Amino acid sequence: MARIKNGILGGVQGCIGDVEGFIRNGEAFIRKRKKKSTVPRSVKQLANMQKMSVIGEMIHSMTSFVALGFELISKNQSFSANNAAKSYQLKHSLQGQYPNLNIDYAQVRLSEGQLPVAVNPIVNLMDNGVQFSWEIDADQSYDRATPRVMLLVYAPALKKSYYTLSGARKNAGTDFMELPDSFKGHELHAYISFITDDKNEISNSAYVGSIGPAFIEGRNEAEDSFKAQNDDHKDVLTTKSIEHKDLLIPAIITIDDIKPEKVVHTKPNDRFDKRAKAVMKRIKK
Structure with a gap:
């Protein structure tokens, strides 16, 4: 069953027998209803299907971005921004x-x-996102220097995109975009465009480059600093310093750093107490 929303002069929406009607961009269309073919597909048909699949896989992850990006050239046309x-x-x-x-x-x-x-x-690549930068032309007029930046990052392995449609001003020269944790460890591709506030002008997008694999898991400044400190201590540890392990472990090494063959067990005595006090003085200094 089909519907004619605007009466006898309106476009048909739905199916009538082998015919289906639809409205796109305010214009009514009628076409023959598609049927599943029983004929084996040719190599050319299979190639075309793969082309559409590969392209669709990417574009479907960024529909809002391309809808705005191709809106102007598809305006008043029979094709949509997505199709463009x-x-x-x-x-x-x-x-x-x-x-x-x-x-x-x-x-x-x-x-x-x-x-x-x-x-x-x-x-x-930053700790929790990406920092975009671009050159500023000091001679540009005000209307050419103040459009907003549009940023997008695509992760092919995830078939997902992350983007902003209205970022910093063009004359800022830089903008940061935070990325979700799911993008960590994957190859990413970055794009940039500019658009005016009224959305009546836009630039061609520019490919900024590949920035992956991104976000190596478990890496941050605190861990790097701790690891470097431990590495320094390992260079100076000796059998004598490990002899009094109960005293030194909390100060400079971890349990994993101690090898059984290096540990010398001693009984508390006056000689031990004197040496322990001397070590404590050196640590405090």
Whole structure:
């Protein structure tokens, strides 16, 4: 059953027999209903299916980004922003031959417009995210210096994207984007665009580069500092210093650092007490 929401002059939405109707961008369309084919697919058909699958896998993770990125060129057209994004990638971003098709991430475009692109953009990996930077043109007019930055990071292994649609001003020259923990340890690809506040102008996206594998698990400044300190102590430990292990362990080494063959057990006596006091004085200094 189909519906005509606007009466006899309105477009058909739904199926009537072998015909289905739908509305896209305010325009009504009718097409023959798709049927499952029983004929084996040709190599060309299989190749086209893989192309759409590879491209769709990436674009589906960033629908809001490309919807804004290709909105202007799809405006008043019969195709959507999503279709425009996929069409561009099909023509320019695929590499290899079926059945080994994959994406050339440096050729991917996620926005298209007339604003100047980012100049010499770079991205650096931080503890909990990525820091984007780009050159500032001091001679640019105010309206060319104040668009907002759009940032995106894509993780192919996860088939996920993380992005911001309205970041820092272009004349800031830098912006930070925090990333979820799930992105740790994976290869990431970064992109940058600029867009005006009224969304009436946008730049082509620029590929910033690959920044992975990212976030090596278990690494932070405190752990690095502790490890370096332990390494320094291991260089100076001797059998004599380990002799009084009960005294020295809390100060400079861990249990794992003690090897059984180096430990010398002694009974408390006056000689031990004198040596222990001397060691304590050195530690306090």
